[in-house]
Amino acid sequence: MSDPRPHLRRRLAALTAAGLLLTGVACTSTATDSGSVRVGLLVSLSGTYATVGVDMQRGFRLYLDTHDGKLGGRKVDLVVADEGDGPATAVPAAQKLLERDQVVALTGLVGGATVDKVQTLTTQRKVPLLGANARPAFAPVGGKPRDLAYTWHTSYNSDEPGIAIAEYVRAQVGDGQVYAIGPDYQGGYDELRGFTDTFTRLGGKLANPDGRTLFTPFPATENFLPYLNKAAETKPKAVYTFYAGAAAVAFVKQYAQSDLADVPLYAAGFLTEGSVLTAQGSAATGIRNVLNYSPTLANQANQDFVAAWSAAGHSGQPTTFAMASYDAAAVLDRALTAVNGEVSGEKLNAAIGQVGRVVSPRGDWQFDPTEHRPVQRWYLREVRNDGPVLSNVLVQDLTTLPAS
Structure with missing residues (x-):
């Protein structure tokens, strides 16, 4: 594949710098204006899966950087937290994002055990969890199916x-x-x-x-x-x-x-x-x-994604971790576009359920209506x-x- 055009490289470089500046402000601010939304990104920044977490963060930022730092026309305050190697680190980090930072959505999550614990917190607070990596095959609790109403994934079930x-x-x-x-x-x-x-x-x-x-x-x-x-x-x-x-x-x-x-x-x-x-x-x-992804897939969405990844200065080829996080941003973009007025977790969750077909680097996919995970090719x-x-x-x- 040929290199992206020079003007695309310049635009992405400028947007990346702007995105990093925006993130720096978001991490120190506790207030959001009426034209912005706060999104939590919880990924492994330390431990065994730090490389996975880095790619997930890059994928989400890449979408922001190529969309003027906005989702659904709203400026995004992205608050990043460390999942570490599992629930012991991830649960308190998720609690901070939900309670102190008051995010309207939580995305990321590398490990299945983390998802299992964090989805309980997000469900209680009626904040959508849009996982972008491992998802356990949730077992029933006390003989009853788990409540997955606020749990979505752009990745896959771990099995x-x-x-x-x-x-x-x-x-x-x-x-x-x-x-x-x-x-x-x-x-x-x-x-x-x-x-x-x-x-x-x-x-x-x-x-x-x-x-x-x-x-x-x-x-x-x-x-x-x-x-x-x-x-x-x-x-x-x-x-x-x-x-x-x-x-x-x-x-x-x-x-x-x-x-x-x-x-x-x-x-x-x-x-x-x-x-x-x-x-x-x-x-x-x-x-x-x-x-569910290969960087050599020939569809146009993937060619654009690979070109943007390269133009942003990332070494190597994009991964499924980056792609699923990029798609999580795309889902939030479309869902937030459909929310009128002030954004709440309940409004945003309902809008996610109406996103429909997602045009993706992996090939087109859509959420399974019951389990809220992609119906996709492998x-x-x-x-x-x-x-x-x-x-x-x-x-x-x-x-x-x-x-x-």
Whole structure:
């Protein structure tokens, strides 16, 4: 793809500077004027998933910077807070955003366990939560379905990547067995369960002893070699995994050094997404993974998004984390446009429900009316060179989830 036109670069640079200035004011001010709205962005700025949080923040800011710092015609005071590694850090940060900063919407959230806790707070205060990354498959509380009236996501349920790729992996391994391994926390449980439940329902068999996924301590595990070499003893036909952030870098590099080095590795796409792929280097080559986005998608919205990302001065290619956060801003833009007069959480939430089809870099999508998550395509990708750059190159469409 050719570089963006020079005038686009100049405009984006100017808008980025203006956006940063605006954010600096927002973080120190406690008042908003009648022509502005305050939005909370809660993402990991520290801990294992800091790189994910940085990309999410960049995606949301990119939308603001290319829309004059406004959503729905209103100036945005963006208040950013640190999610850290989970609820212990995220819950008090969310309470501050909701109670002291009085945001009209809360977006971001990297971890599934964070979403589970924070959505209770936003529901109580009738403030829409527009998550832009992991979302647990919410379990009923006391036998009753969870109240998701104020909970929306521009990303996915955490079990969906595994569900989307399971049939493909089943066809690739034939009668062979697959070893499943992932991190020991809520996101790991959801990601691996989506794959193993679907894979075994299709007649596949796990190489793990007793057919149970191996979960490694999180976030403490840095040396994966003992686990990988033990897994090699089961002689699997393939391995399926989910890791992200710093853990993904260590896992991929050590996989290439382990007794499993010649065994095909399939994964949820977060394993090789974004800056971690640069850190992994050639060790990641050949990994086949599944995600709802690839920077090589040929639609016009994605071409514009990739060009704007580059023009803003970001290194590397945009990620699903940036894209989903960009889309969260787009949803808020359209919803706020439909709100007349003073903005309240209740008005904004009702407007989100009427957004309809979203034209997105991932391809067009819309919210499922019951679960408030995208009905979207999932893609098989392979890590290989795209010109001089190592990239997650699109291989084929896999499926649409949630299925109708």
